Amino acid sequence: MIKKYKILQFGFGRYGEQIARNLALEGHQVFIADSSKEALKSASKEGFEDLFVVDLENDAQLTDLVLDYGFDYIFCAYDDEEKNIYLTITFKALFRNLKIIAICESKETERKLKLAGAHYVIDTMVAAANRLYYILEKPAVAEAIDKILFKDRSIIFEEIEIPKNSFLDGVNLKDTAFSKKYRVIVIGLVDKELGNKFIFVTRGINHKIDAGDILVVIGKKEDVYRFKKLLGVVV
Amino acid sequence: MRIAQYIVDFAFLLDNSLRYQRIKRFFRNLLENDDYPYKRYFDYFMIFLILSSVVIIIEEVKTPIAKWLYFYDVYFVTAVFIIEYLLRLWVYNDVHKIIITEYEESLFLEREFDIKKVCKEILKKKLEYIFSPLALIDLLAILPSYREFRILRIFVLFRVFKLLRYSQNITHFFQVLAAKKLELSTLLVLVAFTILVSGISIYVFEERTNPNITTLYDAFYWALVTISTVGYGDIAPTTHEGRAITMIIILVGVGLISFSTSIIVSAFSEKLTEIRENRIIHSARKLESYYIICGFTNMARLLAKRLKREGVDFLIIDYDIEAVNKALSLGYLAICEDATQSEAFKQINFNNVKAVMVLTNSDMHNIYICLNVRSFSKECFIISRAVDYNSHKKLKLAGANYIISPYVTAGFFAAKVINEPIAIEAINDILIARKNALCEQVEVIRGSFLDGIKIKDVNFDKFKLILLGIVRINADAPTEELRRKFYFNPDEQEELRVGDILIVMGYSISIAHFKSQVVESSLHYDKKI
Numbered sequence: 001m002i003k004k005y006k007i008l009q010f011g012f013g014r015y016g017e018q019i020a021r022n023l024a025l026e027g028h029q030v031f032i033a034d035s036s037k038e039a040l041k042s043a044s045k046e047g048f049e050d051l052f053v054v055d056l057e058n059d060a061q062l063t064d065l066v067l068d069y070g071f072d073y074i075f076c077a078y079d080d081e082e083k084n085i086y087l088t089i090t091f092k093a094l095f096r097n098l099k100i101i102a103i104c105e106s107k108e109t110e111r112k113l114k115l116a117g118a119h120y121v122i123d124t125m126v127a128a129a130n131r132l133y134y135i136l137e138k139p140a141v142a143e144a145i146d147k148i149l150f151k152d153r154s155i156i157f158e159e160i161e162i163p164k165n166s167f168l169d170g171v172n173l174k175d176t177a178f179s180k181k182y183r184v185i186v187i188g189l190v191d192k193e194l195g196n197k198f199i200f201v202t203r204g205i206n207h208k209i210d211a212g213d214i215l216v217v218i219g220k221k222e223d224v225y226r227f228k229k230l231l232g233v234v235v
Numbered sequence: 236m237r238i239a240q241y242i243v244d245f246a247f248l249l250d251n252s253l254r255y256q257r258i259k260r261f262f263r264n265l266l267e268n269d270d271y272p273y274k275r276y277f278d279y280f281m282i283f284l285i286l287s288s289v290v291i292i293i294e295e296v297k298t299p300i301a302k303w304l305y306f307y308d309v310y311f312v313t314a315v316f317i318i319e320y321l322l323r324l325w326v327y328n329d330v331h332k333i334i335i336t337e338y339e340e341s342l343f344l345e346r347e348f349d350i351k352k353v354c355k356e357i358l359k360k361k362l363e364y365i366f367s368p369l370a371l372i373d374l375l376a377i378l379p380s381y382r383e384f385r386i387l388r389i390f391v392l393f394r395v396f397k398l399l400r401y402s403q404n405i406t407h408f409f410q411v412l413a414a415k416k417l418e419l420s421t422l423l424v425l426v427a428f429t430i431l432v433s434g435i436s437i438y439v440f441e442e443r444t445n446p447n448i449t450t451l452y453d454a455f456y457w458a459l460v461t462i463s464t465v466g467y468g469d470i471a472p473t474t475h476e477g478r479a480i481t482m483i484i485i486l487v488g489v490g491l492i493s494f495s496t497s498i499i500v501s502a503f504s505e506k507l508t509e510i511r512e513n514r515i516i517h518s519a520r521k522l523e524s525y526y527i528i529c530g531f532t533n534m535a536r537l538l539a540k541r542l543k544r545e546g547v548d549f550l551i552i553d554y555d556i557e558a559v560n561k562a563l564s565l566g567y568l569a570i571c572e573d574a575t576q577s578e579a580f581k582q583i584n585f586n587n588v589k590a591v592m593v594l595t596n597s598d599m600h601n602i603y604i605c606l607n608v609r610s611f612s613k614e615c616f617i618i619s620r621a622v623d624y625n626s627h628k629k630l631k632l633a634g635a636n637y638i639i640s641p642y643v644t645a646g647f648f649a650a651k652v653i654n655e656p657i658a659i660e661a662i663n664d665i666l667i668a669r670k671n672a673l674c675e676q677v678e679v680i681r682g683s684f685l686d687g688i689k690i691k692d693v694n695f696d697k698f699k700l701i702l703l704g705i706v707r708i709n710a711d712a713p714t715e716e717l718r719r720k721f722y723f724n725p726d727e728q729e730e731l732r733v734g735d736i737l738i739v740m741g742y743s744i745s746i747a748h749f750k751s752q753v754v755e756s757s758l759h760y761d762k763k764i
């Protein structure tokens with residue numbers, strides 16, 4: 001099913017705490033590194049066991065850490081944006097291919113992090129500010145998004161890659177009533193024929209689904225699971 | 236005794252008459268309330284009258300004017316001015332309230348109702364108005380109509396002064412000068428003193444030798460012309476002593492002029508921010524509904540951008556002048572005030588405020604601001620940002636209705652991004668409304684084609700929309716949070732009811748089309764009935 005990764009998270013501040021908790025909830029193995037012992041103490045209180053005291057400027061120590069454990073992802077989650085940029089650059093210099101995710105609070109830092117080579121950058125303020133907008137102007141939408149994204153753990157969204165020779169391979173998107181048949185809502189897909197861009201289904205273009213395309217679906221946990229089983233993604 | 240009784244009865248009658256109150260309120264708004272929408276038209280009308288009458292009087296100096304213009308000026312304009320003057324006198328205060336207060340007081344103290352005292356009180360109040368500067372100008376502006384007295388024509392100037400009433404800009408100018416009253420009066424005394432000394436001395440030295448200086452009046456005239464560095468040269472000193480005095484007062488004059496210039500300039504620069512803020516608050520008050528954002532932080536910036544794009548009005552309050560300038564340069568309404576102080580909200584009418592967003596970076600400030608806003612309005616919806624998780628409870632206590640924490644949202648997105656980067660990106664697109672993909676709420680209106688039909692019969696595909704779910708309002712629920720319930724991907728057989736809110740996803744055009752269809756179909760229903 002969902003792949004579990006080994007993740008090294010730097011920083012256990014206000015963001016770090018929330019991120020680590022959510023990562024653990026997803027089932028990932030979270031390792032936490034911080035230069036402050038205070039932060040690590042609160043991390044251990046939260047139940048995290050793999051903790052490292054690190055010196056951000058000690059390259060040898062960071063190299064050893066990654067080599068010893070073989071992390072899949074590095075998460076730069078310091079509250080301080082500058083530290084995140086610094087860490088991203090450091091790791092890019094040490095390991096070219098390591099995947100790095102970083103958080104930031106402004107467009108300016110996002111640009112810098114991308115330049116530094118971060119794999120994915122999360123602008124925390126954008127998400128919060130736009131949510132605020134929905135709460136103000138469209139409370140029902142806010143409620144729905146909240147429910148789908150945060151509150152109701154039984155509703156999940158997932159991206160599903162279409163396997164070869166499955167029953168959807170070669171089928172037109174419009175011809176399948178996903179909602180009626182499988183009780184999942186398809187919001188869009190990445191059509192490999194049209195490039196690597198995500199396209200919303202509501203665009204109105206009828207796509208031919210091929211193996212390798214990625215569908216993004218929302219649904220109840222069990223419905224999504226059943227759907228994936230039918231497709232042969234999971235056994 | 237009898238008359239007193241009648242007066243009191245009449246006062247009570249007025250006090251109880253809704254119609255009287257309404258009429259009086261209307262005139263009060265029209266004359267005095269800057270926020271009253273029709274006052275502007277009244278002002279324009281008065282400005283027109285003033286300007287036309289001034290033009291007529293100027294024209295009359297050289298050529299005889301047409302008869303109808305004469306009648307217009309003498310009767311119509313003057314009549315309007317007189318009516319306006321009387322109305323202002325009337326709405327200045329409530330006479331019947333004075334009578335009632337005095338009557339109730341006399342009942343309470345068990346003494347005789349003193350009609351003389353009441354009259355004195357009323358007269359005092361009305362005289363207070365009559366002798367206020369603007370009222371004097373109004374009165375004098377009526378006078379030029381009596382053309383028999385040529386001298387009265389000078390009062391046409393007062394008609395120009397009357398413009399003060401109808402133009403905020405000019406009023407601001409006088410406010411600025413009034414703020415520097417002390418400095419300006421010092422300057423005036425200094426000028427008067429210098430003129431006195433130099434005028435007397437030139438008179439003493441040159442009265443006999445200089446044919447141009449024959450009276451003390453000439454001397455003072457010369458002193459003022461010289462001291463102001465105007466120097467016409469019609470009167471010039473001829474003696475050595477006179478020239479010495481001239482040299483001295485020219486030097487003093489240069490000093491005085493630079494002094495007065497600096498006073499006025501500094502007064503303006505000091506008052507400028509205040510005036511600008513007044514204007515912004517003024518324009519905010521004209522909005523029918525708007526949001527207030529406290530703290531122009533990063534998050535506020537993003538929210539403001541979104542609100543601006545959606546065409547929603549808002550006012551930003553920040554205590555950092557640089558942040559305010561930044562907001563102003565982006566074209567937002569912003570004022571520099573400390574939102575933790577009650578001063579900041581004194582001028583704001585909370586009936587028009589849809590919600591207050593408290594978005595500073597400090598929990599302590601946020602809590603203060605929440606409390607502060609609550610002290611002004613009990614009902615106003617407050618959303619506050621929480622930095623520390625522990626502050627949630629405190630903010631709720633301080634009166635925040637909703638608490639938003641960027642950390643929680645960030646935590647969620649961060650966790651999902653590893654396995655579902657595309658899905659997260661898609662959700663983000665919807666949230667930010669990038670790429671035109673939107674999530675929108677559509678209410679089921681009575682009589683619209685949605686009312687009472689099953690979900691499977693709404694052809695969402697045709698509208699190019701996806702139905703994510705419906706929000707159903709349960710009015711019986713005990714708390715606000717339980718009242719709205721979201722049903723994700725409801726069953727096809729589910730029937731839509733009036734008041735349900737459909738959560739649909741799609742492109743902005745599709746959504747707009749769908750919404751207009753819903754509204755249109757409900758209109759037909761209304762007609763049928």
